[in-house]
Amino acid sequence: MPSGLHSENSDEAYLGKLGPLPDRLIFLLGPHRSGTTYLHQALVDTGAFDYISYYDSVEFDRLIVNQETGRREAVIQSLREEMESFGPTRGVDHMEINPLHAEEYGFLLERRFFLEKRYHNVQQAAPISNTDFEPLKTLCRKKRFLSPERKPLILKNPIDFYDGFIRISENFPASQFIFIHRHPLAVFNSHILFWRNLIKSKNPWVAKIDRAYDAVFDSPLLLQAIHLSTLSPRGLQLLFEKYCNAYDFYINHIQSLASDRIVSLRYEDLCKTPLDVLRRIIHKLDLPIDEECLDARPSPRKTAILPEVERIYQANAERIKPYLNHLHYSTMPNES
Numbered sequence: 001m002p003s004g005l006h007s008e009n010s011d012e013a014y015l016g017k018l019g020p021l022p023d024r025l026i027f028l029l030g031p032h033r034s035g036t037t038y039l040h041q042a043l044v045d046t047g048a049f050d051y052i053s054y055y056d057s058v059e060f061d062r063l064i065v066n067q068e069t070g071r072r073e074a075v076i077q078s079l080r081e082e083m084e085s086f087g088p089t090r091g092v093d094h095m096e097i098n099p100l101h102a103e104e105y106g107f108l109l110e111r112r113f114f115l116e117k118r119y120h121n122v123q124q125a126a127p128i129s130n131t132d133f134e135p136l137k138t139l140c141r142k143k144r145f146l147s148p149e150r151k152p153l154i155l156k157n158p159i160d161f162y163d164g165f166i167r168i169s170e171n172f173p174a175s176q177f178i179f180i181h182r183h184p185l186a187v188f189n190s191h192i193l194f195w196r197n198l199i200k201s202k203n204p205w206v207a208k209i210d211r212a213y214d215a216v217f218d219s220p221l222l223l224q225a226i227h228l229s230t231l232s233p234r235g236l237q238l239l240f241e242k243y244c245n246a247y248d249f250y251i252n253h254i255q256s257l258a259s260d261r262i263v264s265l266r267y268e269d270l271c272k273t274p275l276d277v278l279r280r281i282i283h284k285l286d287l288p289i290d291e292e293c294l295d296a297r298p299s300p301r302k303t304a305i306l307p308e309v310e311r312i313y314q315a316n317a318e319r320i321k322p323y324l325n326h327l328h329y330s331t332m333p334n335e336s
Contacts, residue, residue: 024152030180033190035267182267247323
């Protein structure tokens, strides 16, 4: 369990008072580096959703106590002051740092991929966070307990795109899904750049929200192994195989979800016509959003493709043809 759960400053005494899950759960899923963060925040900014914030993540075991004892605002202010030392953005993208900004629910789950399995290739070793739903259900029930407005709860976690959305659907049968896609080569390239940057030096925002990542920097050998895995052809191949498996899973299982429960979109279209795409999400899922609240100004990522990444992609592109065709992508992103 998260540290502190059984202390007098934890929510343990309140757990028996928690009610059911929120009436509406909406899962936002897509590969890492596919635009989930931008879309998540854009939807949250409409004010129509409850969501998991950075504050919720780091104070998971004290959310109710903080509220009931009047400490919530002081804790948020303390986090805000601490985050001032992190810099103006999260360091992994251009998102502004704020303790109340939307975050992934995966950070809350018990299995932390760095510490559970110390594989040399962390991309291949990252565990699936959708095998134990009790921590997530507890968080959702806490959010409903603390949110009298009963807004839909939107939940984002990229890793659950890879092979988890069927188990999520089974555990949350009334849930709905927003799937965001981005051209696989752009995703692959961005992911490698992301990891190379993340292990170059400790990112204070990530270290705060994920103690396992923080702990990696206490092991020089592990840090070196992870770094090498982002450079070696074998490491790149293993990561792309992970994506291939995810795209296969999506194609083979998406039809298992009722069409009125899902909406699928492309990051590229979101960048070109953001308001049109957001309106489609609203109408398809019948969301309680006033269109006047929409304010979407994405900044498309324009990054040169790494030669070593393109070589791996080109050698394996035929395998993901069904996914490319399903999303109306051509083999290379500049041809789409």
